[in-house]
Amino acid sequence: MDKHVLLIDDDPIFHIIFTRMIKKVYPSLNVNSSLNGKIGLEYLNKNYNINDQYIILLDINMPIHNGWQFLDGIKKKGIMQNNNITIFVVTSSTDLDDIKRAKSYGFVKDTLSKPLSVDSLNHVLKPLIN
Amino acid sequence: MSKDSLPLTILIIEDNLGDFVLLEDYLLEKFDVIRIFQEESFDGAILKIKSANKIDIILLDLILPYLQGGALVEKIQEYSGDIPIIILTGYTDIDLAQKILSMGVSDFLIKDEINPEILYKSIIYSLERKSYINGLNKTKKTYQDLFNLSPQPMWLYDISSLAFLDVNQAAITKYGYTLEEFKNMTIRDIRPKEEMESLDDSLAQRVSKDAYGFAGVFVHRLKSGKHINVEIYSSNIEYNNKIVRLVLANDVTDKLEYIKQIEAQNVKLKDIAWTQSHVVRAPLSRILGIINLIELESFNSEDLPYLIGQLKLSGNEMDDIVRNIVSETKLLNLNGLNNG
Known part of the structure; x- marks a missing residue:
């Protein structure tokens, strides 16, 4: 069983910061970066394995496919019920509407605000580490 | 005696x-x-x-x-x-x-x-x-x-022919027709074509309910061709031994225009609030994220110049955004002044 961290965010700086932090804290984890929701879905289409475990960190405001479109897409795929994907919405928005909307997707585990601290990173990655 | x-x-x-x-x-x-x-x-x-x-x-x-x-x-x-x-x-x-x-x-x-x-x-x-x-x-x-000296435009019209029977001075001033012109017109003649349907609906409703009082907001056309928004109040009265309809029209064009302006300003303010929430926080969260990373890395890391460069970029981006908000807010004030 492999463990994957999927980062879907259009901000390349966030990718850099995030991958470096993970490398510092959990050097063994494999991080995949997608710059928008469409690329993220395509990655899953190609590489999804029912025996693997996935953590997805999803931004909301992105070009091409935004976070909502990604959530709708993955819901349609019907792979959430396999219980091997955990999704966190990570956004720089403090907009309550966004947070409410994210919660309306039952399978979104939590909503986190950027920037991610080491503490919130630990919280997010817990399911993979244990 | x-x-x-x-x-x-x-x-x-x-x-x-x-x-x-x-x-x-x-x-x-x-x-x-x-x-x-x-x-x-x-x-x-x-x-x-x-x-x-x-x-x-x-x-x-x-x-x-x-x-x-x-x-x-x-x-x-x-x-x-x-x-x-x-x-x-x-x-x-x-x-x-x-x-x-x-x-x-x-x-x-x-x-x-x-x-x-x-x-x-x-x-x-x-x-x-x-x-x-x-x-x-x-x-x-x-x-x-x-009736004649009321500051509100008023008129009487025949319920079946819709012809004007009498019109007060305020209506003559507001609509631009003389009394004689009015008396050769029907209430259809002060409506733009696209309003006929809503007029018919309203008339049908009024007849069936024998309605009294506020009839709604309608668009009327002045002799000059200009369109105005009016609140209409009406009721039946007896006039020369006939039941006719008495109408009071209140020009609310300015009021509606004012509300529209306020609504437009609200949209703009909402935009600014949205920008605050989404756009300003993007570079800010990046800056904080980089700081988190620097704390994690050793201070003599070879990546430090790159990270500091990124800090600077994000700082400038944020500066632009804040300046933009300030100028948009100023624009909002100017618009308000010009129209006020």
């Missing part, structure tokens, strides 16, 4: 001295405080009416030298205003006298039948009737003024 103490000034227009003396006797018998003038000719009578003497009532012999009957009455009425006129006539002129009644004289008395009682009664009735009619006219005028 006590005399009536009503102070009266009476003008008797009578060329027959015998008849005059008789009338004078009868009057003196009934009235205590009375002034009597006699004039024998039409010209003299007019002079007397025009003089400073306030005449309360005129007794008019129907046959004067040079001028008789209807023509005489008509001429006298040109000068007499609202002074009641009682016609004095002989038996032979009864038909004529009856016709003249329709010209607005108060009464006619047949000379041979006159006695103090009849004369007294006729005078008192005439005076009473005059004050009653004056009162009625005054009430009528008050109500007409309420």
Whole structure:
């Protein structure tokens, strides 16, 4: 069983910061970066394995496919019920509407605000580490 | 028998001295405080009416030298205003006298039948009737003024033909049509074409519910072609023995325009708030994220110059965004001032 961290965010700086932090804290984890929701879905289409475990960190405001479109897409795929994907919405928005909307997707585990601290990173990655 | 103490000034227009003396006797018998003038000719009578003497009532012999009957009455009425006129006539002129009644004289008395009682009664009735009619006219005028001089445009229209029956001054000023033009128009003529359907709907609704009061906000077209938004209030009233519709129109164009402006400003403010929440926080969270990373890395890391460069970029980006918000807010204030 492999463990994957999927980062879907259009901000390349966030990718850099995030991958470096993970490398510092959990050097063994494999991080995949997608710059928008469409690329993220395509990655899953190609590489999804029912025996693997996935953590997805999803931004909301992105070009091409935004976070909502990604959530709708993955819901349609019907792979959430396999219980091997955990999704966190990570956004720089403090907009309550966004947070409410994210919660309306039952399978979104939590909503986190950027920037991610080491503490919130630990919280997010817990399911993979244990 | 006590005399009536009503102070009266009476003008008797009578060329027959015998008849005059008789009338004078009868009057003196009934009235205590009375002034009597006699004039024998039409010209003299007019002079007397025009003089400073306030005449309360005129007794008019129907046959004067040079001028008789209807023509005489008509001429006298040109000068007499609202002074009641009682016609004095002989038996032979009864038909004529009856016709003249329709010209607005108060009464006619047949000379041979006159006695103090009849004369007294006729005078008192005439005076009473005059004050009653004056009162009625005054009430009528008050109500007409309420309509005509109202600062709100108002009109009456016929329910079946939709033709304007009457229009007040404010409506004439607001819509730009003269009263005559209005009277040749229907209420459809002050609507733009695209409003006909909503007019028909509203009319149908009003008929079925016999509605009273607020009818809604409609678009009307002025003679100039300009469109205005009006709040319409209407109710049925009786006018010339017919049920017609009374309409009051309140121009709310400016009010609606003002609300629209406020709504546009709200959208803009919402945009700014959204920017605050999403756009400003993006570089800010990046800056904080980089700081988190620097804390994690050792300070002499070879990546440090790169990270500091990124900090600078994000800082500048944020600076631009904040400047942009400030200028947009200023623009909002300017718009408000220009339109206010």
